[in-house]
Amino acid sequence: MSWLPPPSLESFDRYVMNDIPIRLIRLSNMKFVGRDDVKKHFRSSVPPGRDWNYHPSQTVKYAILSHRWLDEGEPTYEEMKNDKATGLGYEKLKNFCEKAQEYDVEFVWSDTCCIDKSSSTELDDSIRSMFRWYRNSTICIVHLAQSETLNLMMSDEWMERGWTLQELLAPQRIKFYNKHWMPLTGDRNDKSRESIEIFGILQRATGIPSEDLHAFYPKAYHRVDERMTWAARRRTTRVEDVAYSLMGIFDVSMQIAYGEGGERAFSRLTEAIMKAGDPSVFNWKGSAASHHTSRAIPQSPQSFVGHPNLGLPTTRRMQLEMTMTSLGLRVPLVLFPLHPRSRTVLGNGYERIVFDCPLCPTIKLDITALQVIMPRPEYHHYALGIVNYSLRHDGSREIVQVQCRSVGLILMRTSENAGATTTCTLEPNALVGLKVINPPEKTFKQWGILHGVGLVKVDFMSVPNESSFYIDREHLEVVYL
Structure with a gap:
């Protein structure tokens, strides 16, 4: 009818x-x-x-x-x-x-x-x-x-x-x-x-x-x-x-x-x-x-005000799943680890950081951010969180489609010496059925947005704007911002 x-x-x-x-x-x-x-x-x-x-x-x-x-x-x-x-x-x-x-x-x-x-x-x-x-x-x-x-x-x-x-x-x-x-x-x-x-x-x-x-x-x-x-x-x-x-x-x-x-x-x-x-x-x-x-x-x-024109697609296919929780904004992002190659203090509370990406050597990010106090640089981890990705199915599994010219957030988290935390000595069979392991040397706090940066453009390779590539879903991680 x-x-x-x-x-x-x-x-x-x-x-x-x-x-x-x-x-x-x-x-x-x-x-x-x-x-x-x-x-x-x-x-x-x-x-x-x-x-x-x-x-x-x-x-x-x-x-x-x-x-x-x-x-x-x-x-x-x-x-x-x-x-x-x-x-x-x-x-x-x-x-x-x-x-x-x-x-x-x-x-x-x-x-x-x-x-x-x-x-x-x-x-x-x-x-x-x-x-x-x-x-x-x-x-x-x-x-x-x-x-x-x-x-x-x-x-x-x-x-x-x-x-x-x-x-x-x-x-x-x-x-x-x-x-x-x-x-x-x-x-x-x-x-x-x-x-x-x-x-x-x-x-x-x-x-x-x-x-x-x-x-x-x-x-x-x-x-x-x-x-x-x-x-x-x-x-x-x-x-x-x-x-x-x-x-x-x-x-x-x-x-x-x-x-x-x-x-x-x-x-x-x-x-x-x-x-x-x-x-x-x-x-x-x-x-x-x-x-x-x-x-x-x-x-x-x-x-x-002053935001760059990122050319983000406006289709619903590129929408992010965002949910506000008591821990912060829950959002799944495609994460690529970043390594700070150099840092320069600019004054007025800002610094310039140049990042490399170990998984993708073609990525070089040069950003200006609010200065982070770093008594122990090795206790800080950085990542690039891609926001304009989409999920696809290849018939047997779900995979992630990433634009070759993407947009992402610079994320930072700090680690702490977990071994310094007081731990108890357990009697044999005190926790039946559980596999008890030694405490890790470091644990990590949740990811946060690097202050004062916003979204950044990322070129994975020099190709036409509409080009993309596919990666395994394991690179998609839920973070709380």
Whole structure:
């Protein structure tokens, strides 16, 4: 039996109750309406039966506002509910509503007044759903309160705020207005490919490639490192919002917990992103999050600034299995031992280390890392952990496919004199069935990422980029970072 789409009315009902804002403003009377009211308003416009080409967004139309909040005077939910909204913020809302009417919509949404912020449940729901609400809008109207012309857009504060990043990327249609509510272009949709001039300005102001500005797709397994740099130049009033404002961009969800602090919120975001397995989440440098058990978690989006373009594949075949545990981030890596051939102190807490690889003489790594205090160099071991490998089956066993031009982490672990540990003398047959051995001379702590390095490029041999080779699965080792 062939698959059939659900009835159009069923799709419409599910969409209204889940994928549009909790409440909207009706333009005809400036009153709040809930989802049930919206459903009644549009229900007669839903085509009957099952329509392959129907999507509820074709029926449910609303405009959404993107703007920089005033320091004070924005209309609140309670003021709008009780018809007491006044001042500059309310004037801005009315100007937005006037422009929205030009797009033939009956409903609008603004983050200043359409969320009951006294309800923690509603606030949590709204923050986690906001990307989707902007995505599903008929038009996103952007008010640039500091700009009069296109050339002044570059320095407008709207370009520097955290929440406006998703408000730029999420909508499929967007329109920019200047401080006087005059359109900045003659285009009806400033995201159309005809808006060449404004896109050049947006690229320079945000660092976002043109293709992402035209049509952005939220993913957690695709170019995490690059997308983090888009947020690095932005700021938020609440430190936790640095992380919360990125959930939609990476298509992840987490509970809102204001008061936890910016670093903890960003750590939780990173953990959620890691579940998708994109290796580029390791492509950062600097100090790790101070409170976290794992040293693989960065402090903020700024940690990703200056990352090299590694050309990592974005296919799911190259995803890493990552699991956060009480021992750290559990991840299987292809390990190659490294030998430090030379070390040079550079100052400012950094050193230069040149590595050889005993198993692959063609590998020569020259890296700059945070200086490691080494009273006994022989007690330190290093390894290269390849992240962009894939598992294959040859019919009888599992083998590992490694790209000839790979990307990996520099790992370090320390050993300790295990023989110095107090051991007991056992009576004969004290442990029946166990083979007791002498204590080892050294035991090793778990692997950790060499601080201040991030991901590095590795050329196993000079061959085309897509070339690869196969090795035994014994080289794949589970580590806790």
